[in-house]
Amino acid sequence: MRGLLALAAVVLLAPLALANNYHYEIAILVGLNAIVCVGLNLLIGYAGQVSLGHAGFFGIGAYGSAILAARYGWPPLASLAAATAAAALLAWVVGRPILRLRGHYLAMATLGLGIIISIVITTEDRYTGGPDGMSVPPLALAGFALSGERAWYWLVGALLVATVWLSLNLIDSPVGRALRALHGSEVAAEVAGIDSARHKLLAFVLSAAIAGLAGALTAHYAGFITPGKATFLHSIELVVMVVFGGMASTFGAVVGAAVLTALPQLLTVFKEYEMVVFGGVMMLTMIFMPTGLVPTLAMLARRRR
């Protein structure tokens, strides 16, 4: 819980360093990505499964909520909840048969699923506005429209702390212990009476729901969405954030999201070299610290002591 308090303190004190709305924007994007990554980390770090299609769930949340609110006049809070539930339901439908298999079939299935979702979003322009995107009404709470970077910062910050709290609790619960046992040895866990398929499915569905929620929030915050955030490339970005920060480390996921969201903003100085630098950093990190940033640093700190 010390980590949670530290995170809350960072969220509370960060505005002192945020000079303008652009800084707030980056902070909000970091927060939204971090929420997705904390969820994804439950799957990758604890259930030992990879999803290469989480941007699809993000997209379902974003477009689901946007379409229900903009085209069917749902109150944004209801559309938000419905879209999140839709992402979770889809994950359940796909995950149930796939997660009965041992091995990395989920990675392949989610890759396909993510791309299908992104093609549907691009093609069904009557509802989604197609590749040019659509406008999204602002989030309204009890008649008050939530607008402005500052208000959103506090909302996203609070949600991030809540998500991390949820994640830490889950990991410490019997379910979390079961998941960790799975990651160690699935067979051993089975022998100990753990229903591994059910636990993996739970982690997958939960992570998809969290991605859907973050997607819906992103749509209402930005006021405009395009299919770009539902593409395969964004799925990869999300996985990279988790793995870069450190698998099986909730705070690693937060740090990974923060670094990789802010990095492209810093990389603009590299101009045409940006892709080369990004790809290179990705490879070098994975080669030289395969457990990720936070666990590697923690290990170094322990060793020095």
Next chain:
Amino acid sequence: MNLRTWFAAALLAATAAVQAQAPIRIGSFLSVTGPAAFLGDPEQKTLELYVERINAAGGVLGRKLELIAYDSGGDAEKARTFAKRLIEQDRVDVIVGGSTTGETMAVVPLVEAAGMPFISLAGAVVIVEPVKKWVFKTPHTDRMACDKIFVDMKARGFSKAALISGSGGFDKSMRAQCLGVAKNHGIAIDADETYGAGDTDMTAQLTKIRNAPGVQAVLNAGFGQGPAIVTKNYKQLGIAQPLYQSHGVASKQFIQLAGDAAEGVRLPAAALLVAETLPDSDPQKKVVVDYKRAYEARFKQDVSTFGGHAYDGLMLAVEAMKKAGSADKARVRDALEQIRGYMGTAGVVNMSAQDHMGLDLTAFRMLEVRKGDWALVQ
């Protein structure tokens, strides 16, 4: 006057002087990488080239121009973040950018709220219809391209056409516009096929079109490699009806890619592509020939109309600043709206409160590929 007010006044004068000498900041976000790189790349090159040239010639209003350009990679969310950065952090005076409609539309709410003059380089008609106070654009709209093509079809006595389009934003928007205005020209669209972004073979779709009865002409709305593949497959299948392409492929590259198959293909485009062959009496000739030569000499690449949109955007901004006599945002915006008779690479620009693009159908020329080059259709 005591010492203190003296000091304050001196400070104020000093800052004012510094401000007068500070460069005018031109902000930009473009798809320099990503699927729309063929738009953003020449656009960025053009902006860099002309900011340099303007500065070499003494700048604008006695101040240098400073270009701050970011690569959005065609991602609308990145575009929005960069626009916020340009507005809040870099404090630019005007934004000239937005290679695609998606990027542009994602940024519109920001510039409207911030009161930032924004000249978009993207095509779709939704950008300026309805009119948005702070948003202008330089390229022709997709609806104008449809109109121009259908007028030409009608003149050749066609009344039944087929449509094949890609799945990108440009393609879809143009497809919708063409379907919408076809009736006004008495053209029936009898077949309507699409292909994906990375598609490598369109013979299946074209076979369906070939087998649709009575089709007299085919229109392909799209950009990138798709239309070149369509053109090649079209020839391979031996379809005899005339093929029309959109202004999305208005660069020499299209002819190079499609090769012989491009012979006889028609498309609407700005005069830039046929700069040298324009009659000397054409008022647009000087502008387009100058831009073409400058661009090709510097980058050793064929000029495209996309770079021309960036040229027009920058020049309109400069023109407005000169007219307004300052880089003040509100005054630049008002001046932009009052630009009349400005000659750009896309055509004559007549802005007004109702029209934030200012181009009409005469800005488009109907071109045909003959002997591996563009030729004007008279």
Next chain:
Amino acid sequence: MSGELAQFLLSGLTVGSIYALVALGFAIIYNASHVINFAQGEFVMIGGMATVSLLGAGLPLALAAALAVALAALIGLALARFAVQPARGASVVTLIIITIGAAILLRGLAALVWDKRIHALPAFSGDAPIAVAGATLAPQSLWVIGVTALIVCALWAFFNRTLNGKAILAVSHNRLAAQLMGISVRRVLLVSFALSAALGALAGILVAPITFTSWDVGVMLGLKGFAAAILGGMGSGPGAVLGGLVLGLLESLGAGYLSSAYKDAIAFIVMLAVLMLMPGGLLGARAAERV
């Protein structure tokens, strides 16, 4: 209407051959190392782009193509030696991310070294369409289909007749046993990456006259090839070829008879269905472990 069907089948076979070559690349590397190499599509791009630029430098087509294949093989070798090998023993996710990082790096380099424009290669033997059973075929399609068939035969011989090939097969069956028999697993890894890269590059050169090539052409081809590899059964060579051809035909028939709007989705819908219903693929290991 039989002409229409013939047209769809011919188009499908051409595109399917390319998917098959890319899928073979995935299968070979997966067999040798259980790495899913997401940079496979980039080798397709390197093949096409390198040939275009060498051709531009005045080399004859055959030489340019050979050099491009060699260049891709070298890059494949470097990827295996400097990126995959040092990370041996890391988790599957880590290896996947390394290859994705490599893909982004290679794409970025291609945009820098060459350019971001789309390029065409001249067709190897002209553009005059050939009439077949009421349909027309570009001569280049014959090249694509013919060379793919040749390669499949050559690969079969390689895996069944040469020591290197047999070593790769042995490692794929049982890594430890192979090692105990004195097979260098390191070398197998290097050979498999070089071979896959060369295959991808060859595919890129063959299709460039039909579909053009550019710095980002590898993304979609790589993903489709991956779907084909799964359809055939991950790690199965014949499965990869079959998967590629089936996928090409499904796409072409789907676009022709159903909806062209969802043509790109077909590959992934099939892939998802295969994983959910028969995870071993068409020709893969029959018994995927159920738990």
